[in-house]
Amino acid sequence: MLLPHNPNAFTRSPLDRAGHHRKDEAWLKAAMESDQTSLLIFNKGRPFLCEENGGLAVRWLAPHVHAQLGAREQPLLFLGLDENRAPHFACEIADAEALGELGIFEELRPAAARLPGDKLAIIGAARAVFEWHSRNRFCANCGTPSRVVEAGWVRKCDACSAEHYPRVDPVCIMVPTLADKCFLGRQKAWPRGMHSALAGFIEPGEAIEEAVARETLEEAGLKVRHVEMHSTQPWPFPHSLMIGVLCEVENDHDKVDTSELESGRWFTREEAKLLIAGKHGECWAPPPFAIAHQLLKTWSER
Numbered sequence: 215m216l217l218p219h220n221p222n223a224f225t226r227s228p229l230d231r232a233g234h235h236r237k238d239e240a241w242l243k244a245a246m247e248s249d250q251t252s253l254l255i256f257n258k259g260r261p262f263l264c265e266e267n268g269g270l271a272v273r274w275l276a277p278h279v280h281a282q283l284g285a286r287e288q289p290l291l292f293l294g295l296d297e298n299r300a301p302h303f304a305c306e307i308a309d310a311e312a313l314g315e316l317g318i319f320e321e322l323r324p325a326a327a328r329l330p331g332d333k334l335a336i337i338g339a340a341r342a343v344f345e346w347h348s349r350n351r352f353c354a355n356c357g358t359p360s361r362v363v364e365a366g367w368v369r370k371c372d373a374c375s376a377e378h379y380p381r382v383d384p385v386c387i388m389v390p391t392l393a394d395k396c397f398l399g400r401q402k403a404w405p406r407g408m409h410s411a412l413a414g415f416i417e418p419g420e421a422i423e424e425a426v427a428r429e430t431l432e433e434a435g436l437k438v439r440h441v442e443m444h445s446t447q448p449w450p451f452p453h454s455l456m457i458g459v460l461c462e463v464e465n466d467h468d469k470v471d472t473s474e475l476e477s478g479r480w481f482t483r484e485e486a487k488l489l490i491a492g493k494h495g496e497c498w499a500p501p502p503f504a505i506a507h508q509l510l511k512t513w514s515e516r
């Protein structure tokens with residue numbers, strides 16, 4: 215799949231990550247003093263946004279805010295350079311009230327649909343890195359508190375010299391298909407009528423295809439015979455990579471594992487089209503910013 219065709223939210227960031235600057239302390243210091251620099255602020259994983267033209271926009275701030283807000287102890291993350299080579303950074307602040315009326319900290323999941331796609335990709339990357347920092351303050355090798363280096367992209371342990379890099383957890387997410395129908399599951403906690411793709415973490419020693427086959431059999435009792443890669447999506451809740459596939463199965467005698475799912479059901483291609491359009495009546499599918507929506511949409515249009 216070519217890059218511009220990835221249909222998923224949180225992809226296609228307009229920033230050049232310019233990773234060679236991450237170790238350049240002098241360059242980073244100058245960038246944080248430049249008028250050209252923009253700063254994205256988070257509080258408890260919520261990006262700082264404002265209303266604009268009926269939607270949401272990032273409320274970029276000047277870099278000096280970083281020192282003023284007492285965020286010096288938190289990781290300062292270099293996000294990259296925009297098309298004008300202007301640096302972009304992000305940081306977390308503890309006090310949500312400190313910025314007054316300038317904007318509002320919004321929960322990312324509900325805000326995602328109202329944000330422009332390019333900004334969503336920037337926010338998602340920053341959020342995933344901050345989530346990783348918040349869960350990895352101590353060296354995984356020796357247990358000593360580690361410190362942030364390389365502009366937020368590495369944690370270093372001074373006791374044992376180990377370096378730790380932000381981790382990405384691969385998750386396979388799949389829509390099983392059989393001839394002219396597809397299978398979707400639902401979890402008990404979901405809103406009434408919502409059905410979605412099956413999903414599960416890829417385990418050590420598994421190929422993606424093998425994880426797809428195992429999860430599909432475990433969750434729905436369906437035996438996979440062919441796996442087709444669709445697309446992937448970075449998912450910053452907290453720091454996963456969703457690997458989306460369509461998989462053909464051999465049997466339609468589903469047997470849902472009720473420890474993982476509440477129920478599941480088959481949908482015809484026509485029903486899948488109605489789910490995508492939000493016109494099914496009885497059931498509904500996740501919104502377009504979820505890769506499950508894109509998987510279902512692709513299959514429904516075949």
Ligand SMILES: [Zn+2]
Nearest residue numbers: 353356371374
């Ligand atoms: Zn250590």
